[in-house]
Amino acid sequence: MDINSIVRPVIQDREALEEFADALTDRAPQIEHDVARLLKSPADREITADLFRAIHNIKGDASLCKFELGVAIAHPIESLMARFREGEIAFTELLAELVLLAVDRLELATDALLGGRTLEQLRLPELLEGLDRLAAATVADVDHDCADLIEIVTGFPSVIAEISSRAPRLGGGRSEQKNASADLQFFRSLALQLESRSPLFKGRTMRILRLALETNKAAGSPIDALQLEAAVYLHDIGMMFLPESVWLKIGKMSEEDKHLLRNHPGLAAGLLERIPGWDGAAAIVAQHHEMPDGAGYPHQLQGAAICPGAKILAIVDAFEAVMLKHIHRGKNRSVLRAIAEVNACDKQFAPEWIAPFNAVIRKTIES
Numbered sequence: 001m002d003i004n005s006i007v008r009p010v011i012q013d014r015e016a017l018e019e020f021a022d023a024l025t026d027r028a029p030q031i032e033h034d035v036a037r038l039l040k041s042p043a044d045r046e047i048t049a050d051l052f053r054a055i056h057n058i059k060g061d062a063s064l065c066k067f068e069l070g071v072a073i074a075h076p077i078e079s080l081m082a083r084f085r086e087g088e089i090a091f092t093e094l095l096a097e098l099v100l101l102a103v104d105r106l107e108l109a110t111d112a113l114l115g116g117r118t119l120e121q122l123r124l125p126e127l128l129e130g131l132d133r134l135a136a137a138t139v140a141d142v143d144h145d146c147a148d149l150i151e152i153v154t155g156f157p158s159v160i161a162e163i164s165s166r167a168p169r170l171g172g173g174r175s176e177q178k179n180a181s182a183d184l185q186f187f188r189s190l191a192l193q194l195e196s197r198s199p200l201f202k203g204r205t206m207r208i209l210r211l212a213l214e215t216n217k218a219a220g221s222p223i224d225a226l227q228l229e230a231a232v233y234l235h236d237i238g239m240m241f242l243p244e245s246v247w248l249k250i251g252k253m254s255e256e257d258k259h260l261l262r263n264h265p266g267l268a269a270g271l272l273e274r275i276p277g278w279d280g281a282a283a284i285v286a287q288h289h290e291m292p293d294g295a296g297y298p299h300q301l302q303g304a305a306i307c308p309g310a311k312i313l314a315i316v317d318a319f320e321a322v323m324l325k326h327i328h329r330g331k332n333r334s335v336l337r338a339i340a341e342v343n344a345c346d347k348q349f350a351p352e353w354i355a356p357f358n359a360v361i362r363k364t365i366e367s
Contacts, residue, residue: 006068007124011113016065021110023061024070027054028103035096042091052081055099058106072128073106076135080142089139094146094158097336101150102131104337108344122344123153154340156361163335163364165203168210180226183275187233194237197244204320208232211316211360216309218356218363223309227280230272235285235313238267262297265289284309288317291348311350315357318342318349335361 011017034051041047055078062070077099083089105127109119130149137145150158188205195201209232216223242260253261269286272278287310290296292303296314322338339361343354 003125003128006072009069020061020065020067027058028107030054031103035100038091039096048085055081073102076131077102079135089142092143094143098146098150101337126152156336156339163207165206167206168213187230190237191233208316208320212312214360215312215357218359224280228309230278230281231284231309231313234268235288238264241267266298283307284313288313292350311353315349315353
C-alpha cells in the first residue's frame, strides 16, 4: 500500500467524491447508533450484522468512487468486525472508540478534500498504519493497540473525564463584579431559556463558560472575565429570533438554513450593544464565527482583526457542537473525539489559543 498517495489524493472526479461524502454523511450516524447498541448488547447478532454491513458499504462506496483513502480506512475495520463476528475478539469500549474515531477522520478528510484544505493535521499515515497492524493483532494485544493508536492519532489518552456542567467558581468582591451582577444574572437567565428549548442542550452554558474562563486563565487572563462571561451567556441567543425548525434541526442543513443561521451573531451582539458597559462582550459575540483565514462569517474577518475573546469562544463553542453532534447520532458524549476533532480542524481556529485550550483539557484528565 502506497500510503503517501492515499493520504495525499488528487481529486480526479469531484462529482464521485461528493456522492461518497453524501453517502458517508448518511451512514455515519447509523454506525454511531449501532456501536452504542452493540456495546450494550455485544451478543446481538443482528446488531453485529448491521454494523459490519455499514462498514462494508462504506468500503464499497469508496471503491466505486475510486477513493482509496476510504477503502484503506474501512478495510481493516471490516477485518476487525469480522474477527468479532466470529467470536475471536471482544467488542470493547476501546475498540468502539477507535472505530468511531476512524469514521470521524474519514468524514473530516472527505470534507477537507472537497473544501480544498490540507489533510496533514489529520495524522492519516499513522491511522492507516495503526489500523493495518491492529487488524492482525493478537487477541491479547487488541485493546492495548487500540489505546496506543487513539493516543497517537489524537494526541490525547484514550480515556478523558467528562466536562463538568456545574457553574464554575467566579471571582467575587470586585466593584465591577457587583455593578455587573444584575446584568449577568439577566444574561444567564436568557441562556437557560435557550437551553430549555432542547434536552440535548442541558448544561451546555456552564460547560462552555467553564472552558472559556479556564482557557483564558491558562493564557494569563488577557481577556476581561466579565465580558467573556457575558459573551458566553448570549453568544447563541440570536437563535431564538430564528425559526426553531432551523436551529433545532437534526441532520444536514440546506443552504437557506445556513444563510439564516449566519444572522444569529449580529442579533445577539445587537442586544449587548444596547446595554451600557458590554461593548467588549458584544464584539466577542459578533465575531465568534469568524476564522483566522477569513473563511468565517458574518464579515470574513482575518487574524488580528478578530478579538481574542471571540477566538476563545470559537474553539469552546465548536467543541460543544461536536459533542452535540455525537449525541444526535446516538452515542454518549465523547470528550476525546470532540477534542480530537477540534485539533484536527485547528486551521479554523486561532493557533495561539489551541495550546491553552488543550492545556485545560489535559488538566481535566489529570484532576
